[in-house]
Amino acid sequence: MNTDSNHSQKDKNIGRKIFLSIVGILLVLGLCIFLVFHNYLKTSLKPLNSSDKSFxxxxxxxxxxxxxxxxxxxxxxxxxxxxxxxxxxxxxxxxxxxxxxxxxxxxxxxxxxxxxxxxGGSAQPLEGSYGRVLVREGASVDQIALAVDKGSKYSAKDFINLMKDKNFIDYLVKKYPKLLKSVNRSKDVKYPLEGFLYPATYNASDNISLKSIVEQMVSKTNYELNPYYKKISENKLTVRKVLTIASIIEKEDFSYNDKRKIAGVLFNKIKMNMPLRASTSIFYILNKNHLKLTNKDLKVKSPYNLYKHTGFGPGPFNNPSIASIKATINPDYQDKMYLYYVANSSNGKVYYYEELNN
Incomplete structure (x- = not known):
């Protein structure tokens, strides 16, 4: 009897060990699966290829x-x-x-x-189809000229010449006074309509004149800004100044909330009579998009150089999206007099400072 009892107890111990071993293996396996899935989920939430800027x-x-x-x-x-x-x-x-x-x-x-x-998407194809001109968010006049050349019967040169046509600009100013009354037509301005051409897809079929194509862009900007003209005036700003700040923010690939905070930083600099130090201004002058600006780049002679000059400069550097415009009209000054911001590329966060840390 004792022998049978001992055998039974040993069988139970072996069975318990096998059970615990199986449970342990399943737990380890489950943990491994969880870690693999968690890592897969984490990497999948990030851009597939942050260095591939193609569309x-x-x-x-x-x-x-x-x-x-x-x-x-x-x-x-x-x-x-x-x-x-x-x-x-x-x-x-x-x-x-x-x-x-x-x-x-x-x-x-x-x-x-x-x-x-x-x-929402476009009802018509955006690419590879003649008769449509796509103005991308943040595109400059020079870049829009290439889109016109590709999507219409008009050349890039035709478009650029129209951007410098004083009579045409005067016509638009009279027709859209709330939008264009602050447009800068001085000799220092590269293109008076820079910033006023709304990002969207436009009809550019053969029976439409180039002036009509451009007016579509201006009319769309006027429509989008119409609800904000009163607030822009109450903030003691002009449309041109708003679009200038918005064009700087447009090149910052951040959330709407951070864009509002960055707008607050830029307006703080304006109040303190400090240069905005916007790299966007240098890229615009050089018509290039360097990965890194050199000291020589920062010293380039131009009224658009916001590293050397204070204030808003002659005008916008591109044609910003409505999100960047709204962020500019509704800046977030936060709880301190922040004058600088630094983006951390590893975690995507933006940090704000009262003084520049060396």
């Missing part, structure tokens, strides 16, 4: 579900995982994604992609 035309069909949209984005090399995109939009309660054509890039974060989809 693709993506068509989102009518009635496409979030899962279907994620699949389309993954198949077109815009996001790493369609499943993670679906998880992201659902976990953030994002909805109302519009059908249509979009220009998206692998360098865009999931947030920026989702924001673009919520704005």
């Amino acid at each position: 693709k035309q993506i068509k989102i069909p009518m009635g496409a579900s979030d899962k279907k949209i994620g699949s389309i984005l993954q198949d077109n090399g815009i996001v790493k995982s369609g499943m993670v995109f679906d998880y992201y939009v659902n976990s953030h309660n994002l909805s109302k994604f519009g059908a249509g054509y979009y220009r998206l890039s692998p360098s865009m974060s999931l947030k920026k992609i989702a924001d673009s989809l919520q704005k």
